[in-house]
Amino acid sequence: xxxxxxxxxxxxxxxLLVQAExxxxxxxxxxxxxxxLPDAYLAKHLKSLAAAGVLIATSGPRGGFRLARDPKDIxxxxxxxxxEGSAPPFVCTEIRQRGACAVPADRCEGPCGVAQVMxxxxxxxxxxxRSATVAGLSDSLPAALHERARAWLKNPSAPLPPFA
Amino acid sequence: xxxxxxxxxxxxxxxLLVQAExxxxxxxxxxxxxxxLPDAYLAKHLKSLAAAGVLIATSGPRGGFRLARDPKDIxxxxxxxxxEGSAPPFVCTEIRQRGACAVPADRCEGPCGVAQVMxxxxxxxxxxxRSATVAGLSDSLPAALHERARAWLKNPSAPLPPFA
DNA sequence: GAACGTATACTCGGATAATTCATGTCCGAGTTGACAGGG
DNA sequence: CCCTGTCAACTCGGACATGAATTATCCGAGTATACGTTC
Numbered sequence: 328x329x330x331x332x333x334x335x336x337x338x339x340x341x342x343l344l345v346q347a348e349x350x351x352x353x354x355x356x357x358x359x360x361x362x363x364l365p366d367a368y369l370a371k372h373l374k375s376l377a378a379a380g381v382l383i384a385t386s387g388p389r390g391g392f393r394l395a396r397d398p399k400d401i402x403x404x405x406x407x408x409x410x411e412g413s414a415p416p417f418v419c420t421e422i423r424q425r426g427a428c429a430v431p432a433d434r435c436e437g438p439c440g441v442a443q444v445m446x447x448x449x450x451x452x453x454x455x456x457r458s459a460t461v462a463g464l465s466d467s468l469p470a471a472l473h474e475r476a477r478a479w480l481k482n483p484s485a486p487l488p489p490f491a
Numbered sequence: 492x493x494x495x496x497x498x499x500x501x502x503x504x505x506x507l508l509v510q511a512e513x514x515x516x517x518x519x520x521x522x523x524x525x526x527x528l529p530d531a532y533l534a535k536h537l538k539s540l541a542a543a544g545v546l547i548a549t550s551g552p553r554g555g556f557r558l559a560r561d562p563k564d565i566x567x568x569x570x571x572x573x574x575e576g577s578a579p580p581f582v583c584t585e586i587r588q589r590g591a592c593a594v595p596a597d598r599c600e601g602p603c604g605v606a607q608v609m610x611x612x613x614x615x616x617x618x619x620x621r622s623a624t625v626a627g628l629s630d631s632l633p634a635a636l637h638e639r640a641r642a643w644l645k646n647p648s649a650p651l652p653p654f655a
Numbered sequence: 656g657a658a659c660g661t662a663t664a665c666t667c668g669g670a671t672a673a674t675t676c677a678t679g680t681c682c683g684a685g686t687t688g689a690c691a692g693g694g
Numbered sequence: 695c696c697c698t699g700t701c702a703a704c705t706c707g708g709a710c711a712t713g714a715a716t717t718a719t720c721c722g723a724g725t726a727t728a729c730g731t732t733c
Contacts (some may be wrong), residue, residue: 363590426527
């Protein structure tokens with residue numbers, strides 16, 4: 328089991344977008360440059376975020392991506408599911424109904440114990456991710472980083488002030 | 492994010508092995524036949540379980556696999572990690588230290604907020620899996636299935652009694 | 656009848672292909688902003 | 695000075711290669727059993 332690399336990128340980009348001017352869009356090249364990511368590939372994940380309703384994409388000059396709603400209402404789970412898909416990681420193939428000792432289907436009402444345990448764990452994982460929001464992640468960063476982010480988003484080509 | 496198919500197979504096989512005679516080994520062909528699984532591929536996962544110390548493999552006639560310890564002491568997490576590996580699903584590549592707005596390494600003491608949230612979710616997932624044991628899964632099955640399993644393990648070629 | 660040696664059959668283990676999915680990259684469609692020209 | 699039409703540049707979106715991991719399979723190494731032979 329391995330999570331896509333894009334999850335990390337998407338989360339950091341969403342946190343960065345909190346610092347953008349309200350209503351302003353940030354192009355993907357600016358986002359990619361901030362973290363040194365390949366913009367061509369980052370586009371793929373940003374597209375998924377837009378399709379999932381987490382971001383809003385705008386075309387043309389002054390276009391780009393912006394958060395679709397208040398950062399307080401964007402959970403980490405929203406971002407993860409946008410990139411990874413909302414399909415459960417464990418899929419029960421009902422092997423109890425196959426093979427020499429197959430159990431008749433009419434005796435398999437609920438999910439088997441194995442699937443139930445996996446589903447419970449998946450729910451615990453999702454509940455944990457749902458309890459964190461993009462706003463909370465942004466608040467955990469020091470104010471100095473917010474300043475640098477705002478300066479960069481306003482003018483990516485200008486030199487950044489040195490660290491205090 | 493997708494879990495390997497082998498996780499389901501491994502869990503069901505471990506639950507089935509609870510019904511084996513104490514000290515007796517069950518060959519992989521018998522395990523595969525019970526659930527109608529490809530024995531050649533199942534061998535790969537059983538090998539992983541043996542390497543992880545969940546099962547004990549024995550060669551030669553009357554050989555096969557048996558549980559390495561009491562089913563109460565085998566958690567579902569043990570089985571999942573044996574098959575999937577114990578590597579965390581989320582790997583932080585420290586992208587905050589890269590790109591145009593890279594943060595100096597000496598200012599990155601602990602993990603970043605994004606990684607922390609993912610690690611917490613991973614811990615919740617593992618804790619959930621750790622709270623379930625192979626013995627618990629076996630106990631959740633009806634007694635009739637235990638009977639059928641014991642009969643099959645004792646003589647896989649004999650016809651099974653019909654369902655009551 | 657018991658012990659021993661051999662051969663056999665059965666088991667796991669590692670090495671080897673095929674397929675699927677994530678990764679990485681590119682170019683085209685669409686849209687907005689800017690500019691030049693005219694009123 | 696203001697309005698309008700055209701143009702151009704910038705943006706995203708989908709289509710196209712690449713690589714790795716999972717899936718799937720086979721054959722060889724090793725071992726305990728069973729049998730036949732001998733004492």
